[in-house]
Amino acid sequence: MADVDLESLPGVGPATADKLTEAGYDSYQSLAVASPSELSNTADVGESTAGDIVRAARDAADIGGFETGSTVLERRNQIGKLTWNIDEVDDLLGGGIETQSITEVYGEFGAGKSQVTHQMAVNVQLPKEVGGLHGSVIFIDSEDTFRPERIDDMVRGLPDEAIDAALEDREIEGSAGDEEAVDELVADMLEKIHVAKAFNSNHQMLLAEKAKEIAGEHEDSEFPVRLLCVDSLTAHFRAEYVGRGNLANRQQKLNKHLHDIDKVGNLYNAAVIVTNQVTSNPDAFFGDPTKPIGGNILGHKSTFRMYLRKSKGDKRIVKLVDAPNLADGEAVMRVQDGGLMPE
Numbered sequence: 001m002a003d004v005d006l007e008s009l010p011g012v013g014p015a016t017a018d019k020l021t022e023a024g025y026d027s028y029q030s031l032a033v034a035s036p037s038e039l040s041n042t043a044d045v046g047e048s049t050a051g052d053i054v055r056a057a058r059d060a061a062d063i064g065g066f067e068t069g070s071t072v073l074e075r076r077n078q079i080g081k082l083t084w085n086i087d088e089v090d091d092l093l094g095g096g097i098e099t100q101s102i103t104e105v106y107g108e109f110g111a112g113k114s115q116v117t118h119q120m121a122v123n124v125q126l127p128k129e130v131g132g133l134h135g136s137v138i139f140i141d142s143e144d145t146f147r148p149e150r151i152d153d154m155v156r157g158l159p160d161e162a163i164d165a166a167l168e169d170r171e172i173e174g175s176a177g178d179e180e181a182v183d184e185l186v187a188d189m190l191e192k193i194h195v196a197k198a199f200n201s202n203h204q205m206l207l208a209e210k211a212k213e214i215a216g217e218h219e220d221s222e223f224p225v226r227l228l229c230v231d232s233l234t235a236h237f238r239a240e241y242v243g244r245g246n247l248a249n250r251q252q253k254l255n256k257h258l259h260d261i262d263k264v265g266n267l268y269n270a271a272v273i274v275t276n277q278v279t280s281n282p283d284a285f286f287g288d289p290t291k292p293i294g295g296n297i298l299g300h301k302s303t304f305r306m307y308l309r310k311s312k313g314d315k316r317i318v319k320l321v322d323a324p325n326l327a328d329g330e331a332v333m334r335v336q337d338g339g340l341m342p343e
Contacts, residue, residue, distance in 0.1 A: 004028055009056045011049040019043045024213045029267055031057035080226065082124055082271050083131025085159065086342045088331035092320050093304070096131065099226065099271045102262055102301060104233075106276035106292040107308035112316045112335045113275040114145040116308070117229040119340045120273055122154045124227040125189050127169045130162045134169070135226020135270070136192040136218060138211045142204055142235045146195050155186045157338020192223050201236040201253060208260040215268040226270050230261060233274040234294050251297050258301045274302070315343065 004027055006017040023042045025031050031039070031054060039050040081096035090096050097103050097120065105113050121139060126132025139146055155163075160176035167174055167181055170188055174181025194214055198204035208230075215225040234254070241250030265272040276292045292298070292305070299305070305322040311332070318331045332343040 004060075006031075009060070010052045011045060012053060016043050016045060024209060024216070026216060028057045028061035030212070030216075030263075032061045033263055033267070078269065080128075080133045080269065080271070081131075082120060082133055082227070083126075084119070084333070084340060085123060085131060085162070086331070086333050086340060088342065089318050089333055090131075092318065092326075092329050092331045093323075094326050097271045097273065098303070099133070099269045100265050101303035102258070102265065102272045102274060103304040103306065104274050104276055104292070104298065104302035105306045105308060106278055108278055108290060108310070111308040111310055112333075112340075113308060114143075114231055115150075115335050115340060117145075117231045117273055117275060118147070118150045119154055120227060120271070121193050121229060122151060122158070122189060122339070124271065125166070125192055125223070126158075126162055127165045130159075130165045132162075132166075133226040133271070134223065136221075136223040137194065137227045137229065138214055138225055138264075139193055139195045140198055140204060140207050140211065140228075140230045141195060142198040142230070143232050144197065145231050146197075148190055151190055151193065152186050153337055154339035155189055156182060157336070157341075194225075198236065201240050201257075204230075204236055205253065205257045205260065208257055208264075212260070212264050212267070215264050215270065219268060225264075225268055228261060228264050228270055228272045230272075230274045232277055233257075234276050234298070238277060238293060251295060254294060255297045255301070258298065262301065 006012050006020055007014060012020070020031070020043050025034065034054060036047050036050040036054055039053060040047045043050070080099040083096045084090055105116050107113055117139070121137045123131065124133050124135050124137060127134055163176040163182065163185065166185055170185065172181050172184050176182065196207050198207055211228055218225050237250050237254050241247070261272055261274070264270055276294055276298065278290045279293050281291050303324060304320070307319040307321050309317045311317050314334045314336055316333050316335055318333055320326060320329050334341045334343060
């Protein structure tokens with residue numbers, strides 16, 4: 001990340017600049033998207049001064065104003081699409097999972113939510129010509145679901161052309177049929193997945209803030225962060241805030257957590273995938289009684305909502321429930337030893 005002179009902002013002296021940098025506000029962009037109250041608590045300055053800092057940072061970063069629709073279209077052309085390597089699902093998503101957006105994947109246990117996060121952690125590291133984003137991964141694990149052995153399986157289960165492209169991209173000699181070359185590829189991919197286990201909801205929120213720091217540190221590296229996975233988003237919140245009396249507090253914290261996650265996607269052009277648990281509505285006499293938890297806050301904040309449900313054997317139905325620019329629809333995939341596969 002290019003060096004910026006935070007002390008040039010109003011009310012920011014050397015001590016305040018150091019506090020801001022330590023808290024992860026090391027660019028005009030990160031300050032521009034912060035709230036004055038958040039900044040006031042972090043840097044120990046008055047809220048009025050914090051507001052001046054945020055406004056000056058917005059001017060310096062040239063964000064926060066109005067722009068034409070054509071300018072928005074031009075910026076959206078920078079958005080990447082992360083492939084599932086399953087044509088039917090990619091078509092459903094208009095080409096794949098978008099960067100700068102939150103994609104929520106929900107379903108009952110065993111539906112394949114964690115399989116999706118593992119597969120995307122592999123696919124995002126592929127070169128762009130085979131549907132990847134040539135990037136690294138941050139994986140926040142709240143349910144002890146991350147398994148490096150599964151990453152190994154999925155790398156070996158990639159199509160030969162994808163393996164060959166990844167080997168060439170990393171300058172590893174060999175091809176898809178070369179066991180030693182693929183072993184080296186697996187080790188290199190695992191090295192580019194930053195995993196942290198969240199022990200409770202507060203720790204999970206702290207890790208989301210840490211994710212922003214890691215993304216900033218890798219912004220100018222060969223493999224910048226292009227994917228943030230949170231598996232699962234809601235498990236700790238659901239366990240710790242029980243009953244209607246705690247609902248408002250839970251939703252408030254979940255809302256802040258979602259905004260922190262969203263910042264990583266927007267600031268660093270990364271895709272964000274969160275998995276969500278479900279509940280059954282006993283009052284539903286018609287249709288599927290399975291509903292995602294998290295309420296309207298999660299529903300509104302998720303750009304894309306996808307529902308996974310079990311079918312016969314290893315088949316899974318992938319349903320696009322909500323998207324701003326795509327029609328609802330369904331696709332079929334299989335969960336196999338080599339990862340997610342077409343029907």
